[in-house]
Amino acid sequence: MRSVNVAEKLADRLALNPQEIVAMTGVGRNTIYAALVIGELRGKRIGVKKWIVPVDEIKRWLSEG
DSSP: OOOOOHHHHHHTOSEEOHHHHHHHHOOOHHHHHHHHHHTSSOOEEETTTEEEEEHHHHHHHHHHO
8 A cells, every 4th residue: 555645645635724734835834824814825714713725826825935
């Protein structure tokens, strides 16, 4: 049985939550939340606390940095 790393598993998703973004990119949790709050990283708020961010948006944000 082949071992699947976290990045491979998450790469097939359309959107990720901040914890998954941290696992996939290595960017710190506080940096992700700060970028979401100021609008540098565009995501959707689901309910009061949950964020989701489209994978294409994560790629755009990382390429601009």
